[in-house]
Amino acid sequence: MSLLLAQLQSKQLRATGGPARDSSAPKLAAPMDAAVLPTHDLDRAVLACNIEHWLDRLLLPVPPPPTAGPITFRTVLVPITPSHARQLIACYEAFQRANCDAKDPAFVAQLDALCDALAAPLDAAVAALAPTGGGRCFAKMSSRSAKDAAPLADRARFRAMYKDALEDVVREGVAAPSAAATAASENERIWAILRAGTQALSYANGREMLRAFSTSERIWQDLVLALRHPTTWREHVAVREWAGGSQAADVDMEFRLFVHGGALTAACQYNYNVHSRRLARADVRARVAGLLRAFYEEEVAPRLAASGGVDDRGFADCVLDVLVLGYGERETERCVVVEVNPFLPSTDAALFEWDRERELLENGPFELRVVDRPRRGASAQFAKEWRRVLDGEDEPVGA
Numbered sequence: 530m531s532l533l534l535a536q537l538q539s540k541q542l543r544a545t546g547g548p549a550r551d552s553s554a555p556k557l558a559a560p561m562d563a564a565v566l567p568t569h570d571l572d573r574a575v576l577a578c579n580i581e582h583w584l585d586r587l588l589l590p591v592p593p594p595p596t597a598g599p600i601t602f603r604t605v606l607v608p609i610t611p612s613h614a615r616q617l618i619a620c621y622e623a624f625q626r627a628n629c630d631a632k633d634p635a636f637v638a639q640l641d642a643l644c645d646a647l648a649a650p651l652d653a654a655v656a657a658l659a660p661t662g663g664g665r666c667f668a669k670m671s672s673r674s675a676k677d678a679a680p681l682a683d684r685a686r687f688r689a690m691y692k693d694a695l696e697d698v699v700r701e702g703v704a705a706p707s708a709a710a711t712a713a714s715e716n717e718r719i720w721a722i723l724r725a726g727t728q729a730l731s732y733a734n735g736r737e738m739l740r741a742f743s744t745s746e747r748i749w750q751d752l753v754l755a756l757r758h759p760t761t762w763r764e765h766v767a768v769r770e771w772a773g774g775s776q777a778a779d780v781d782m783e784f785r786l787f788v789h790g791g792a793l794t795a796a797c798q799y800n801y802n803v804h805s806r807r808l809a810r811a812d813v814r815a816r817v818a819g820l821l822r823a824f825y826e827e828e829v830a831p832r833l834a835a836s837g838g839v840d841d842r843g844f845a846d847c848v849l850d851v852l853v854l855g856y857g858e859r860e861t862e863r864c865v866v867v868e869v870n871p872f873l874p875s876t877d878a879a880l881f882e883w884d885r886e887r888e889l890l891e892n893g894p895f896e897l898r899v900v901d902r903p904r905r906g907a908s909a910q911f912a913k914e915w916r917r918v919l920d921g922e923d924e925p926v927g928a
Contacts, residue, residue: 572754574871579671580767581606583844583869586832600828601866602667602772605654606765609647614752614764616643620743629681629914631744640743644736647766651735654768665731667769668738670752675745679729680914682741690728691918695721703779705804705903716903718919719803722911723780725918731771738766772865778852781805784821785879786849789872789891791834793825797880797898799850802907808899818897820853824864833869846872 587601609617620639627633655666669675680687698704699713704720706713713721732738742748755764772778783799796818798808807813833844850868855861870876872890874883880898881890889896908919916922 571873571875572757574873575672575754575875576758576761578844578847578869578871579763580604580669580869581671581763581765583833583866584767586844587829587866589832598863600824600832600864603658603770605657605768607647607650607654607768609764609766611756611759611762613643613647614756616646617739617742618749618752618756620739621745621749624681624744629744631682631684631740636743640736640740643739643743647739648735651738651766651768654766655732655734658768658770665733665771667730667771668732668741669767669769670742670748671755671764671767672751673747674730675741675748676726676730677747677912678741678745679726680918681744682729682737687725687729688918690725691722694724694728697721698724703781703806705806714903715905715908716804719908719911720780722915722919723800723803726915727780738768742766772852772854778854778856781808782817782853782856783867784817784851784853784897785877786821786825786851787872787878787881787890788825788833788844788847788849791830791845792893793822793830793895794893795881795890795896795898796821798900799879801879801900802904802910804900804903809901814897814899817853817856818895820862820864821851821897822895824851825849828864829866844869848872848876 584601584604584606588599616639620636620643623633623636623639624631627636630636651668658666667674675682695713695718698717698721699706704714704717706717729741732741752764755762780800780803781798784796785799786793787795798805808817829849833847848870849866850870852865852867854863854865878886878890880900883890908916911919
């Protein structure tokens with residue numbers, strides 16, 4: 530990777546601002562979807578990017594071997610049946626009827642029944658993976674995680690994590706500070722809540738996972754979609770190794786990569802509602818861009834190129850989410866693929882625009898976009914429950 534990386538670091542990259550939008554992609558009802566694909570074909574494209582279709586590819590021993598370990602996280606796939614999916618859907622609907630109160634007796638009863646059916650194999654998966662994650666694991670369904678449920682599944686825990694994260698962010702100086710010394714800036718608060726949201730995706734056991742899944746609209750959407758296709762049913766809970774400590778990636782070190790025709794055409798910050806002081810530096814952007822391009826071209830592309838992907842050409846067209854772990858630590862720094870998404874407007878383009886920049890996303894030239902400065906009002910783009918935490922509001926009565 531070193532020769533390609535050296536060549537790429539000499540390239541000039543520009544910091545680009547952009548509107549803040551929700552990055553919980555792939556969306557299932559984006560405005561352009563109907564014009565791009567009929568529902569059945571959109572479903573097929575989304576399902577084809579489920580983890581079952583790409584995990585084994587990324588673990589293939591394609592020479593030369595990865596320079597710093599596996600290029601995705603170790604994973605245990607726990608199968609779920611359509612019956613399990615219907616139980617999860619029933620849990621989510623009970624949660625909604627209870628005004629999103631995770632302590633509601635009717636919801637808890639539904640969750641207890643779900644845990645009786647599924648918690649044991651999930652606990653076993655955590656036990657197999659947790660020694661590298663401090664006793665905790667990341668978990669998602671075949672398509673997406675329950676990241677939208679972070680402020681809902683365990684409100685007290687999330688608020689405590691946010692408070693701790695905010696103290697750390699202010700102390701570390703990673704985000705642009707406030708002019709008033711007595712208050713955290715909006716950018717610092719957003720950085721902290723994104724950290725807390727990431728931490729909330731680490732689970733100690735199956736019950737924690739299932740409680741989060743049962744309070745997530747994203748999980749509900751994906752299961753409803755999957756149930757529309759019973760003849761191709763292949764759904765799992767993906768329990769994945771948790772990268773913590775010095776190997777953790779901060780909120781500015783996750784990137785969305787756009788791949789078309791097998792070529793990497795563009796990349797940008799995944800969390801595009803937060804400004805990063807280090808990414809504002811041209812030398813850091815150039816180095817990150819080099820890491821991402823070398824990682825894709827040397828380690829990811831050969832594995833995803835095999836036939837049988839989204840359109841029988843492998844994953845020649847897709848959108849990748851990639852973490853840079855341990856950035857700046859020469860001994861441990863590495864990139865890993867977190868997710869593979871369809872190359873469609875149903876996948877959030879983040880700092881790009883599908884309708885205005887389709888030519889760039891399909892043909893380049895490559896650029897890495899980052900948020901060039903703190904955006905006033907960026908917190909307004911968060912959902913209501915997240916804004917309550919960001920704004921320091923008290924919990925609703927009964928929550």
